[in-house]
Amino acid sequence: MYRRVNSGRFIGLTTFLIVVVMAIFTWVMWGMAKQVFVLSDVMIQMNENMDAMTGAVVGMSTDIKVMNTTISSMATDIHTMSGSVVSMDTSITGMTSDISVMAEAIPEMNAIMLNMSQSVGKMSYDLGLAAYAFSQPMSYMWGNVMPF
Numbered sequence: 001m002y003r004r005v006n007s008g009r010f011i012g013l014t015t016f017l018i019v020v021v022m023a024i025f026t027w028v029m030w031g032m033a034k035q036v037f038v039l040s041d042v043m044i045q046m047n048e049n050m051d052a053m054t055g056a057v058v059g060m061s062t063d064i065k066v067m068n069t070t071i072s073s074m075a076t077d078i079h080t081m082s083g084s085v086v087s088m089d090t091s092i093t094g095m096t097s098d099i100s101v102m103a104e105a106i107p108e109m110n111a112i113m114l115n116m117s118q119s120v121g122k123m124s125y126d127l128g129l130a131a132y133a134f135s136q137p138m139s140y141m142w143g144n145v146m147p148f
Helices: 002-006 008-135
Strands: none
């Protein structure tokens, strides 16, 4: 047995197997180191992305605060506008009532204007006769006692 252990073949084979096992171990360790290197790169990239995302969230928070202020202001303006719309609705209702009264009064006004126009026509005729009577005083003497 001693001879076998010390023989060249056994030592060569054992050395070869040790070299193979060490090569496999080195290859496995190299693969693991490569994966750790990739993992560290991923972690660094993820950290940069987290920083960027944090900045975006802070910017979004600021935008939401501004938007909240704008919405509050808009709500106040809408409330004011609502009061103005109610007032305008009341005014339009009153205006509709006034227009209805005017629509009823216009035919009467037309009739009154027609009567007034007729009266002005008669008055102008009478003024013409009176002017003729004053310009022709002798007309009283010849048959026409009351010329108008």
